[in-house]
Amino acid sequence: MxxxxxxxxxxxxxxxxxxxxxxxxxxxxxxxxxxxxxxxxxxxxxxxxxxxxxxxxxxxxxxxxxxxxxxxxxxxxxxxxxxxxxxxxxxxxxxxxNGSYTGIGVVMSEVDGKIVIDKVYPSSPAEEAGIKKGDVIAQVDGKSVENLSLEEVAGLIKGPSGTKVVIGVLRNGTDGVIELEVTRRQIIINPVTHKIEGDIGYIKLESFNSNASKAMEEALKQMDKNNIKKIILDLRDNPGGDVGQAVSIARKFVKKGLITKLDFKSESQKDEEYYSYLEELKYKLVVLVNENSASASEILAGAIQDTGSGILVGTTTFGKGKVQxxxxxxxxxxxxxxxxxxxxxxxxxxxxxxxxxxxxxxxxxxxxxxxxTGEYYTPNGRMIDGVGLEPDVYVENEPEGKYKILEGVEKLRKVTKPSLNAQSEDVLNAEKILSALGYDVDTPDNLMDEKTVKAVAEFQRDCGLYSYGVLDFATQQALNDKLDELLLVKNRDKQYEKAVELLEN
Structure with missing residues (x-):
């Protein structure tokens, strides 16, 4: 804005x-x-x-x-x-x-000095131009972004609606810089995604921006159209936002009664109480929460928990009970x-x-x-600042950072047999897999140095293979098999699985 x-x-x-x-x-x-x-x-x-x-x-x-x-x-x-x-x-x-801005429609982060595309919004100019998650920004309008901060790169990409910008990206599996022309326009950030699996609906709410309640209404319309009565509401990693949006959404899930009370310090600000008017619960509800579910997320989750309108599954929430x-x-x-x-x-x-x-x-x-300026309370009078909400069913997922190194990793091609001082994409992918498995390879790169050779030899010994530190085809296949196992664990969502189990039973 x-x-x-x-x-x-x-x-x-x-x-x-x-x-x-x-x-x-x-x-x-x-x-x-x-x-x-x-x-x-x-x-x-x-x-x-x-x-x-x-x-x-x-x-x-x-x-x-x-x-x-x-x-x-x-x-x-x-x-x-x-x-x-x-x-x-x-x-x-x-x-x-506000949930809107003028731009190209991406979320970026700075990783090891590189500007990486974390997310491309659906139907955005970036998606239409071919920008993909995982792309590394190398240039903006022909200018190198090397040594520039995230804020500086974002400043180069920003511009008036209708103007064009050329983004040069590096992409895993391709050589050189790919130049993509993007036309800036207004981006409406939809914080809701949803899907239906069997008789269970899944709704992910990423934030409580000004579009949240309307987007939730659209998602629930799809649930009702398909006669879905069991819903998983995912509030994990939702940092909060507009309490008004949280209240509006709560009125779709929380049975009649108090949703939250806001208590202010200043006498010039009257305390506020927000209520739901839902006479009968429409859905069987499980809410997913974690340590990053905060603020307005906790208002919604706390109201659902205190009123018995659903079950909380996951880990203890962040614990932000203050309002600004x-x-x-x-x-x-x-x-x-x-x-x-x-x-x-x-x-x-x-x-x-x-x-x-x-x-x-x-x-x-x-x-x-x-x-x-104040703090909020759940329907049962709980003030959760610094404490958080304890889920009804405690389930931990694997830490995300543990497998972050596997992002963009590909299976080894079994074309060559890299040995000491060899350089290739296969070496890079082997190092990433070895690192995720706990072997010491320093920072993965394209070089088969002495440390990588030693790690390969240790892996070979552990797998019952001939231990000599060369990435032969048998070793590459063993690493590919281990990658399949790692990705199964990485992608397994035990909290979601528990939610499905509770709804089915």
Missing amino acids: DVTGKSLKRILLSLAVFCILITGPGIACAEEATTQEKEILFSDYFKSMMDMAQDKYKGEITEKQMLEGALKGIFSTMDSYTVYYTVEESQDFFTDI NLYPILTPEAVEKYRKETGETFVNGYDLLEKHGIYPSDEEIIGWVKIT
Whole structure:
């Protein structure tokens, strides 16, 4: 979401609604100084510190940069959920909440200094252009991205809707850079995927962005159309989001009664209680949770558990029982301007909007603050911050990182017999398999060095093969067999299997 390029009036309207939904009313009274003397003392002190910094610092720095640094410092002294965002930094946050942005439709991560495509959204420009999960970005518009950070690469890829960008990727199994032209456009992030297996429906909810409830409705329509009454709702690795979306979804699964209560510190914010009006449960429900199910996920899962509307399967959840409000912060010039106009001091743009109906301009907003303002309780009055929800049925899956090295691995081709100092893709794949099996090969590469030869010899001995460190065809076949076994374990979802078992029985 481009904050600076759109009307702040529209943003404030939409976010005012969002803040009410996520954490209660986003309005507080104008700031009150305890005494005029203290206000003057603090103001003079802060101004003197900025003057001293500008006088002594041998470098270039603006008053705005110092002010933003001070704001970051103030809010960083609070809990880890309280954050000050500059206008530029806030764009990513708004993208997560709004569920839309202008781009090509990929999720990227930085792995060992390389920018890797983790996900390609269905029907996105990236998918249409041929970009695939696992691709490594090498170039953007002909410019090498070597030594660039994830944020810098993302900045090169971003651009206005309708414009084109050429992404150069490296792909396993191909030689050289593949150049793919992509046309940027608005991307609507659908956080819901679903499938039907037999008489059981599976719904994966990745986040509670502004599209979540509508997407869930569409998924449930498909379930109803196919007469599905047994559902697995997957909240694993869901970090949360808009509480309003969580409440809306809860009303589709939770029996009539309290869903959650939000308790705020400030007297200016009324505590909120949200209810379900579902007279009769429509589905037999199992909810999958893990240590990364947090916040709004825990509100939904906690309501389902406390009301007996379903069974929780997996591991203990994250334990985020706090709620935050989002506030636009006025620039010092805007604070002074509106003090003269209203006779009151406002630093929070929502205060100005609520009390006087005034919408600050884009230029009058220096940044945004996401601040913890309260906590939530489950229907049974549990406050799970730092504790999490214990599942009804505890089931652990294999740690994801254990098999991450197998991503993109291919079976050995049995064409050559690599030995010491040989270089090939078969060597790389052999090293990945050996590493996953626990043999010491350092970081897998294409080179059959002495350490790899030693690991191959150990593997051969363990398998009853002739132990001499050469990747002969018998050894390659043994490694391929082990890869099949590893992938079965890697891809086995014991939590999902338990959910199916519970629904079938």
